[in-house]
Amino acid sequence: MSEIDLGLVNWSRAQFALTAMYHWMFVPLTLGLSFLCAFFETIYVKTGDEKWKQLTKFWMTLFGVNFAIGVATGIILEFEFGTNWSNYSWMVGDIFGAPLAVEGIVAFFLEATFFAVMFFGWERVSKGFHLFSTWMVAVGSNLSALWILVANGWMQHPVGMEFNPESVRFEMQNFWEVLFSPVAIAKFTHTTSAGFMIAAAFVIAVSSWFLLKRRHIQMATRSILVASVFGLFSFAYLGLTGDESAYSNAYTQPMKLAAYEGLFDGEHGADLVAFGILNPAVLPGSDEDPFLFSVKIPAMLSLLANRSADSFVPGINDLVYGNEAEGIVGVDEMMQRGRQARIDLAAFKDARGAGDDAAAEIALADFDLNRDFLGYGYLQTPEDAVPPVQMSFYAFHIMVFLAVFFGFISIAYLVYTTKGTIADKRWLLPLGIASFFLAMLASQAGWIVAEVGRQPWAIQSMLPVGVATSNIGAGNVIVTFWMFAGLFTLLLLAEIKIMLRVISKGPEGA
């Protein structure tokens, strides 16, 4: 690995992060707006009120703009797998192949078939079939997200597989274990609920702008009513799935949990940091106070992490240096076992190359003793197992704070819309517009928590990011990084321009 410099690894990381974050600007709106369109159309079919139909068409047009601009942006990630992350790509091909193939088939048949009916089928198919198609687009879009999130969940918590040294691949042993892994389920439900919240915020934002301009008052009010109810349910769902996600982190990725909570020294009855400013000088193993300022909720972290208020939650120092009293093995010991696994794997390779089957078999048996620690064998120091704490901590707290903010916005909009006074609440409407951008920010912060928080691992405990990279020149990655930055920025600008044009025309232009 000495030939792979950190510049390459970090540029490859940055490129993947850039494309994933841009991709994730388009996806959540598709996930949530598809359901909102289905709700709007259901009301139209139930009431027969043409105004609801016009409203549905308006939001459907915006959904179509977002879908068209965002479609295929995820394919770039697959290009990057093959070029920048070839070791990783080779090793996980057997696990990812099935979920991504299913995604392709589901996306193609469900979306391509029903998408056309949804947009071309008004007045040409029955109301019932059109509505069915709209619902199928919503279900299909969200099912597409399932498979990629299952793959991501597997990287965070690799189950249902076995590493085969012969093929140098993680091979699937149990598809259902991969699909129904608690981490994959939490990943899917939490991510899609974020999409629902963003879409509700989008509808509230655009409708608030109409109300501020005193245009399309009835359409805006009706849209807000549905979106605020959906937003409120999404907020509750987001909270429940977020809790499940953190709970699964506690036993599958305790280091990530410790990082985003800024917990350096584990404790029984650990407090939850509601708000805090981390001490920039604090490092693993140092005696510095981790916080310059903090507001904590007593014992709440223990309760959320282990469902027991006086339970022990390990901190970064416990996980790095070990804690005998709590039965936690330090990274140093795992590094030794990981290095032994690498040595045995190298011996297996050499024996196989020499055609010495007996020696290969012995090396393989030795490798089996330490195979679960393989990834730790690539770390240079125990502290390498710690993700960027500051980034994880602030991203997590920004995400939670903004999600709670949106919860309050949904309640306020629902109350005033029900009272029929929402159009008069001029102070609230700009907050409603801002809520969409803040919800987007919260969602991006969520991905930072998920992906930065699991560093240094590409596959938890098995494969560090540095080993997953291709041995290519950093210059290539830098060039394509800026190309992507340019391409995606152009796409985003195109989306904003077209959306603004559609919005300014209003429902009559849909």
Next chain:
Amino acid sequence: MSSLFVKVYRFYRDGFAAMTVGRTLWKIIFIKLFIMFAVLKLFFFPDFLSTRFDSDEQRSQYVLEQITREP
């Protein structure tokens, strides 16, 4: 059976013909796909292992070499 195909054909033909915003969107989609597949994939994103090796055995050997190399 053929009338079904005709109906489906007309459905799509009329749908595409009646598009307004959709025309712009399709142009963007085609330009985007062209850039992605005809430029990026072809010139900047070759599959590292597929272009360097002819067989899966060689690829697995290479990856094994990479992950067992001394740090």
